[in-house]
Amino acid sequence: MEQSLVIPKSEVLNMRKEESSEKDLLESVAKGDKGAYQKIVTRYKGTAYYVALGFVNNAQDALDISQEAFIKAFYKIRKFDTTRRFYPWFYKVLKNLCLDHLRKKKFTHEIPIERIAFFEDENKNRELKERIWRAIEQLSPVQREVIILRYFRQYSYKEIAELIQKPQGTVMSSLYYAKKKLKEILTPYLGDPNPVEMEK
Numbered sequence: 001m002e003q004s005l006v007i008p009k010s011e012v013l014n015m016r017k018e019e020s021s022e023k024d025l026l027e028s029v030a031k032g033d034k035g036a037y038q039k040i041v042t043r044y045k046g047t048a049y050y051v052a053l054g055f056v057n058n059a060q061d062a063l064d065i066s067q068e069a070f071i072k073a074f075y076k077i078r079k080f081d082t083t084r085r086f087y088p089w090f091y092k093v094l095k096n097l098c099l100d101h102l103r104k105k106k107f108t109h110e111i112p113i114e115r116i117a118f119f120e121d122e123n124k125n126r127e128l129k130e131r132i133w134r135a136i137e138q139l140s141p142v143q144r145e146v147i148i149l150r151y152f153r154q155y156s157y158k159e160i161a162e163l164i165q166k167p168q169g170t171v172m173s174s175l176y177y178a179k180k181k182l183k184e185i186l187t188p189y190l191g192d193p194n195p196v197e198m199e200k
Contacts, residue, residue, distance in 0.1 A: 054148035
């Protein structure tokens with residue numbers, strides 16, 4: 001059991017190499033190297049898109065916002081401390097754009113049902129998935145954010161705490177109350193005391 005928790009040395013070396021590579025790329029970007037920034041974009045564009053999708057629930061809006069976030073980050077990159085990791089800093093840019101979008105728009109959106117992976121039978125559970133999305137929309141901004149990061153992007157509690165700059169205990173508490181609220185919203189439709197079995 002303990003051996004399964006040990007990260008192989010080769011993986012540790014690969015992580016260090018990737019961090020070193022990112023630092024070199026960011027230093028080049030700070031000097032105006034657009035090619036280096038394109039490599040950064042390629043590395044994170046998928047994650048950025050799906051995080052934005054979780055916030056705004058519209059595929060085209062998520063694409064536009066994630067692209068805007070990369071453009072905005074590029075023009076701010078010279079103020080960025082290249083000794084730090086890029087994504088936590090970029091995430092703040094992306095999140096603020098998503099929140100600005102939500103403030104300006106009253107959810108006239110399409111529901112990306114195919115992105116919810118709680119159930120295997122697409123046809124049978126289509127209506128249920130739609131209800132889950134609508135339930136997520138009723139969460140507070142912080143609760144919705146941690147649900148997205150934990151269950152849609154599979155971030156650890158520690159990684160979420162770093163991204164949203166909150167203590168790990170606060171992250172766990174927010175997740176607990178978010179799941180509790182989802183259960184309260186969905187139970188009338190399902191009649192099951194545990195309608196959405198995410199993760200304890």
